[in-house]
Amino acid sequence: MDVKELIGVTLGTCTFERIIGHGGMGAVYLAQQSRPVRTVAVKVLIPGNNTEVEQKDVFLARFRREADTIAKLEHKNILPIYEYDEAVVEQERVAYLVMPFIRGGTLRERIDDTNRSGSHFDLKLVVSYISQVADALDYAHGLGVVHRDIKPGNLLFHLDGRLLLGDFGIVRLKAMPGLTSVGIFLGTAEYASPEQISTNEIDFRSDIYSLGIILFELLTGSVPYAGPNAFAVMAKKMHDPLPSIKDSRPDLSPAIEAVVVKALAKNPADRYQSASEMAAELQAAVESGHSLRLTGDGNNIDLTVAERPWGAVSSMVATVPAPSIPPAQPARPVPPGGVASPLQQQQGQWQWPSQVQAQSPVGVLQAFPAGYAAPSYPYRPQDQLHPGRAAISADVKQYREGKRLFYGITALIALLTQFIIFIFLLSKDNTVLVVLLGMLLGCGLNFLILGAMGFTAVVRNRPVRKFVMRAVIIAIIAPVLSGAFIAYGVVSPGSPHLIAYIVLLVSNLYLMRQLGRIDAKEQVEVAPILWRPAVAGAMTGLLPLTIMMIFALPAFFVYPRNSLPWLDVLGVLFIIFIGIPTPGAMMAVWLSAKMSFATLSRSSAIAGMLMFVGAFLLGILWNVIFSSHSAIFSHLNQSWIALLIIASVLSLVGALRGMLDAWICRRFLKKK
CATH class of the missing domain: 1.20.120 (Four Helix Bundle (Hemerythrin (Met), subunit A))
Incomplete structure (x- = not known):
């Protein structure tokens, strides 16, 4: 069965709309559930047509075990399931899991966006991510569950900023025999542990190794072992020494490198013996080196959380009301000398990641006047300061509903x-x-x-x-x-x-x-328009576009009697679209401040629009001043609505060309 054949099909209470992910054994669909009414993600097991019956039975047993495993993992950082069922579609049995549709994207996407921008994650943000995943892993390991496929693509962002660990499709349970044949590798080579590659005898420390790979990638932007195929990656992982993070990040402290080295030890006995231990040492390493840092975002705010009205900041722990559905896992007290989870819960209270990451020591915000939050230093004009919140750095993306x-x-x-x-x-x-x-x-x-x-x-x-x-x-x-x-x-x-x-x-x-x-x-x-760079960009091409406009305007008014030169008008619009000097405006916007592609695209569109409006007005002014030499002035003084329509259409042409220039620039930089 082809995965596309299920689009439009209803299984149980879920009607499939489109594919949002697929692999060798099935696909994940965006679906609408009728009872209760909500948008969900449905993971469907669809073995290939050439799969043998015995293999299909193994895949089905593994899929059922995934459902049973997730059902008993009730944790704030683990993606839950709503429902499991099986059905017959076109004489073929399919099994499916109904899960929440997480709109915040994956950690894989955040890493890719950061790499494209040429920046690095803030260290406090890295601590938050690792601590959340470590908390989920400690909980799962305590129940005898080994995930075996920890990677950024399986870590999803909830709208409230939490990281959710998903895809327990190849878990191993202590109390159950394995469903993996000898010599069969399951997992992702770049994030798999050495023992996962060489033997089926693995335990929870394999997940800690995978978490160490994610830590390496968050710090440097790349995985330590890469190759043209999975076999090359496996060979490097088994035989090559671990590359130093200082090769690409010489600014990182030896304490942080020590955490990475221990987490990625080839011998499981030399690694951390719990994920929380690794997270605690990472936070200690970051805090010990934080006082020595002279640059960067001193506020270390987490802006992956959707926009919401925060209250005033005080010297006490900043909290917001608890969610309507209480977290499934109760709070655990912070042990002496230990580290609180970045999403540590307290009875009746909930701490958001953006609040926790600015804390020092853990759980306590620095004292500031009410309604004020410290901006990042050095402060830049493109950073936005909002009352009651910290400065929004241009280096970090912000999200909202x-x-x-x-x-x-x-x-x-x-x-x-x-x-x-x-x-x-x-x-x-x-x-x-x-x-x-x-x-x-x-x-x-x-x-x-x-x-x-x-x-x-x-x-x-x-x-x-x-x-x-x-x-x-x-x-x-x-x-x-x-x-x-x-x-x-x-x-x-x-x-x-x-x-x-x-x-x-x-x-x-x-x-x-x-x-x-x-x-x-x-x-x-969140992609605000930068108005000053947009106006400056519009000024760069105003004069040449005005000259083009003076010669182009007659096409809208001067034509033979009893004829409609519509194709001539379209030709003029096409020539203007191709010839307008918006690339210079886009470059002026881009060079004015560090910004995301979304902000660049929107600001470039506004620059193109302003350029057209200014050139149109100057063109009209030219024809008014030199009316005796203009064939269109007699038309202009008859219908000002015509001028308004033409100006509106031309400004939209400028906006479209500005966005096109930003897109072309992005494609060029990605190829470079």
Whole structure:
């Protein structure tokens, strides 16, 4: 059975919508559950058609064991399950797990984003991540569960900032015989322990080794052992010495390196004997070297938590009300000389990661005046300071819950604009200029929807490229096709304008549908527009664009009698789109401050929009001053609404080109 065949199928109470992940033995689907009504992720076991019956039985037994294992692991840092069931689809038995749909992405994605930006994780943030995973592993190990596949891709971010350990598909239980055949390797080579590669006799210390690999990657940006294939990685791991983290991070202290070396010892007896011991020594190493650091983010805030209204900071422990569903695992007191978990719970209280990471000592915030939180030093203009919160560093991404504002606002504008387009195209008394403006307004609405798609797509952590590409294709075809109907009258007289309107209307509706698929209620990156860099970027290309505008404006007003030069107008728009100097504006924005790709894309779009508005106004001013030499001035003083429509469409063209330049820049840098 192909994994795509289950899209649209309902198993139990879950209707599958799309694939969000897949592997050799199945796939994970985004689904809508009818009772209770909620969005869920469903992991389905689908063995290949060539899989032997005995192997299918082994896979099914392992899948059932995963369900039974997770069901008894009730911990705040372990991904729970809602339901397990089996069903027959097209005469083939499938098993599936219903789990929460975690919108915050994975640690793998955070690591990749950090590497692309050329920065490193803050050390206190690394401590938080390792401590959360160690807490989950200690709990699982205490119940005799060895995960065997600890890696960043199996660590998911809850919207409240917690890391959740998932995918217990290849666990080993002390009280049960293994389901792995001799000589069969299960796991991920880069994160597997040496004993996991060489023998099936493994214990909880194998997970500690994998956690050490994650620590190495969080500190340096890469795993210690890499190769062209899994066998090369295994060979290096068995025989090569551990690379030093100081090769890529000479700023790290010897104490931190000692933690990494001990966690990644080839002999399990030489490693930490519990994950919490490793987390405690890491935190001690970071705190001991913290006073020696002269640069960096001195506040060490965790900005992976979604935005929420924090209260005033005092010298006491900062807490927020407990969640409506109490955590399953009770709090454990901090032992003398021990280390509290970064998400340590207390009765009736809950500490969020962003609060805990600024604590020194553990559990106590430094005393500051009420309503004030210390900014990072050295402070930079691109860091944002909010009352009652710490400075938001440009080095770290921040996330919040999406509200579908772009979709709602664009839908309202589209609804109101349709009435104007209808009047412009279908009124019997309209002039050629009015029909031309109606066509331009319909295309401008498509440009607006494309711009909204660009603004929303850059802050999503899921693939949306196919939705954008479909919309771009339709936005290109629709004006050409509708223009052909009006210009050449391929049907009976009187109908071409109606057909053209229907073409534009259908294209508008299709693009709105694609925007709705992108702008969903999910966790999104906070990407503020940097207005000063945007204005500075717009000024870089204002003069050459003004010259282009002076020569381009007559195309909208000067044409032979009884003809509609729609294709000429489209040609002018295309030439302007290609020739405008927005790359310089984008580079000016990029060089002004350190920012994420989402912020760069949005700020570059605003720069392109401002550049077009300024050039258009200067072009109009030129024609007003030199009216005796202009063939379009007589039209300009008759209809100012025409100027408004043209200016709006051109500004949207500038915004789209600005986002395109940012995307091209990103692709170029990734190849470099």
